[in-house]
Amino acid sequence: MSDNDLKLFEAVAFHESFTKAAAEMFTVQSNVTARIKKLEEEFGAALFSRTSRNVKLTGAGETLLRYSKQINRLIEEAKERLGEKETVKGLIKVGFLETMLVVKGPELVNELANRYPFVDLEFKSAMKDVLVNDVLNYRLDAAFVPAPLNHPELAQIRVKEEEIVAVGPDSCPDLNGILSQTPLKAIVFDQGCVFRSRLENWLVFNGISNYHKTVMNSIEGVINFIASGIGFSFLPREIVSTFYRDRKIRTFPLPKAFGIMETYLIYRNDIPKSTALTAFTDIASTAMKSERIP
DSSP, X not given: OOHHHHHHHHHHXXXXXXXXXXXXXXXXXXXXXXXXXXXXHXXXXXXXXXXXXXXXXXXXXXXXXXXXXXXXXXXXXXXXXXXXXXXXXXXXXXXXOTTTSTTTHHHHHHHXXXXXXXXXXXXXXXXXXXXXXXXXXXSOSEEEEESOOOXXXXXXXXXXXXXXXXXXXTTOOXXXXXXXXXXOEEEEOOTTOHHHHHHHHHHHHTTOOOOEEEEXXXXXXXXXXXXXXXXXXXXXXXXXXXXXXXXXXEEEEOOHHHHEEEEEEEEESSXXXXXXXXXXXXXXXXXXXXXXXX
């Protein structure tokens, strides 16, 4: 077994495909298949369950994946420390909600590029549950997610606190004006969105279980529909005030239970952090901070 065998194994686990793993590792599928079979013989256990459509890690495969990540990280660390210069480099895959990096993202990326020019970033936008699952399954190195998580395999760093506000058309006088609409109309993101969840919980708190929804997949689309008078939504105050303050919309503060959201940076705690990920988390914990809301 070599470290390259483990990298092939990790590629198959990531893509759930021998063909895609072969393409990533610049080899042929038959070689990947042969090396995985050799690993299975060496460990005396099936690492993948195979179907006609994809391959999935078995319990033994999940165990090996954790060890493989640790081994490859230690090898990379040794190369960094035994080289002529300890240059921080590498690729970091980071997940986030679409709204989270709109304001602070460019500052974060620029700071990382200025201090660590050999570190590359790959960002992925998705809903919270997808991001958490991707970190747990080693598809992402880290992710920005709302609210602290209670998961034994995840480390978390509190990086930001922000205010969520109700956003309505400029003709709307107050929150009571929103709640008195018949029918009540809201512009929301897909299921799994933290802002949609807060909005729906707020409506239930006010005795409303049903509302007419228009689902959008972009902040710009939500703002356009609100400005047109179609409905209201929940969005971060900082984004609205920074990019949309000249639009025909109004913002309304919410009770603290619905209006305060904390953002945490999460990553697996069973793998030694690479120097690149350490640099990123250190910068993120500073660059992403905003003034604490009373």
